[in-house]
Amino acid sequence: MSVWQTHGERTVYENRWLQVNMADVELPDGRHLDHTVIRLRPVAVAAVVNDCDEVLLLWRHRFITGAWGWELPSGGIGADEDGAVAAARELEEETGWRPGPMKLLLAVDPMPGISTSHHRVYWSDQADYVGPPEDDFESARREWVPLSLVPDLVARGEIRSANAVAALMVLHQLRRG
Structure with missing residues (x-):
């Protein structure tokens, strides 16, 4: 080899x-x-799925690509910070929802040919609304979106972020049984 x-x-x-x-x-x-x-630095991504099989997503504009799309809350993992803690922090800051225990769903390297960007996606099946998001400037809106719509949203280009596509397709498949 x-x-x-x-x-x-x-x-x-x-x-x-x-x-x-x-x-x-x-x-x-x-x-x-x-x-x-x-x-x-590594990135923590957060997904929460409620009892109605809906996932909490952000609708946001990315000026670099000039595109709008659904994304999962995410952000950098601080030095010596646990990834699950970082994911929970980002979810609360960006949505106003505090997740229950976060479990590792998957880890992806979106551009391994040029970048050390490593994304760890965590998920929870519970969350409590604690108030308006601290970082509400990061998205135009936050919505609970049925997981059943994920494949169509991906196909239409409304979910473009690699970590969100991977995580939401895995969650969609897991929740289908």
């Missing part, structure tokens, strides 16, 4: 959110190339 070997990296840009490096990579045939590596 042949693998790519890294002979070092140099940082070309960084801020508190990310680090962009150039890696000196040797290919299996011995050739070298500079490869961009984007280093990001």
Whole structure:
């Protein structure tokens, strides 16, 4: 089995959110190339499904892609922070709902060819409304959406975020039995 070997990296840009490096990579045939590596902190994603098989989603605009879509609450995991705690924090800040115990649903690496972006999706089957969201600027609205609609929303491009597509399709399948 042949693998790519890294002979070092140099940082070309960084801020508190990310680090962009150039890696000196040797290919299996011995050739070298500079490869961009984007280093990001891990992300916690939160999903809550209620007794009616509805999931709490955010309707938001992403200026980078110029698109509106449904997403799950998410945010960076702090240094030494537990992923489930971060997911619960993000859900409450962005929706005003405090989840019950969070369980790991899945972990995904949306762009493993260029980025260390690692997303851990947690879910709960209970939540309590505690008040208006602290971070209400992050979405135009928050709604309980039937899981049965998820495949059609994905097909129509109304759910575009990779972590949301993966998590919601898994939850849809699990809840169908």
